[in-house]
Amino acid sequence: CVACRACPIGAQATQAVPGVGPLRAQRMLVGEQPGDHEDLQGKPFVGPAGQLLDRALAQLAWRREYLYLTNAVKHFKFVPRGRHRLHQKPTVAEMHACGPFLGREIALVQPHTLLALGATAAHALLGRAVKMEAVRGRWHTGVHGLPVLVAWHPAALLRAPEAQRESLFQEWLTDLACVLARTRSPRKP
Numbered sequence: 001c002v003a004c005r006a007c008p009i010g011a012q013a014t015q016a017v018p019g020v021g022p023l024r025a026q027r028m029l030v031g032e033q034p035g036d037h038e039d040l041q042g043k044p045f046v047g048p049a050g051q052l053l054d055r056a057l058a059q060l061a062w063r064r065e066y067l068y069l070t071n072a073v074k075h076f077k078f079v080p081r082g083r084h085r086l087h088q089k090p091t092v093a094e095m096h097a098c099g100p101f102l103g104r105e106i107a108l109v110q111p112h113t114l115l116a117l118g119a120t121a122a123h124a125l126l127g128r129a130v131k132m133e134a135v136r137g138r139w140h141t142g143v144h145g146l147p148v149l150v151a152w153h154p155a156a157l158l159r160a161p162e163a164q165r166e167s168l169f170q171e172w173l174t175d176l177a178c179v180l181a182r183t184r185s186p187r188k189p
């Protein structure tokens with residue numbers, strides 16, 4: 001919640017950023033935490049990572065409105081650097097502090113499948129720390145009893161050296177396509 005002080009991040013961020021999407025979405029996509037843009041706008045995946053996600057969804061002929069989009073951690077963690085706010089990875093304790101909020105979103109939406117973007121989301125959904133290389137691109141059973149597919153975080157693609165970026169993007173598309181293909185009526189929420 002906006003005034004949450006279960007961990008120190010809440011006191012620093014502009015606002016909590018809850019998930020968005022249809023209440024009975026079949027697929028829930030879970031990122032790490034809101035970034036700078038998300039913190040200011042109060043919506044998940046509206047900055048550069050969200051734009052990359054939109055590019056991937058467009059290539060897969062998928063609509064963002066059909067997905068429930070959220071994050072493992074609901075506040076933006078950063079360190080100020082001049083006029084900028086530099087993203088900081090949340091600690092395991094901070095991720096756990098947000099666990100009940102993510103759990104409630106999952107219970108409310110009741111998605112059929114979960115897509116974990118990056119190591120923090122994978123940790124939150126699988127209940128253990130993971131190496132991305134070892135888990136990505138495969139289905140796992142998560143702590144909420146649902147199938148979880150792990151894929152790169154879009155920020156990892158944005159940070160990758162130019163020469164690798166396109167091949168990582170293609171890999172990412174393949175993983176996202178697995179999630180879209182898994183459910184019964186792939187064009188409906």
Ligand code: URA
Pocket residue numbers: 031032033034035038043044045046047049050070071155
């Ligand atoms: N990165 C995330 O993990 N989530 C967002 O909402 C935006 C960027």
